[in-house]
Amino acid sequence: MLQQYLSMFKEVATLIFDIAIYLTDVSSEEANLLVEMLNSFHESEKDHIRKCRLSLNLCKLKKILS
Secondary structure, eight states: OHHHHHHHSTTOTTHHHHHHHHHTTOOHHHHHHHHHHHHHHHHHOOOHHHHHHHHHHHHHHHHHHO
């Protein structure tokens, strides 16, 4: 479910805060999958503004999961 949400709203500024309450229950394997997923979105994005938003969300996600 988190993966679907992440793929649909990957660049929304509030993404990480929306899913933060669910991140406490994810396993380390699931956490790694979410980070890899967002990282792949980031790497494949061509638009600079969208890439910046993805970069911020990726940093927030890593911080929460660390």
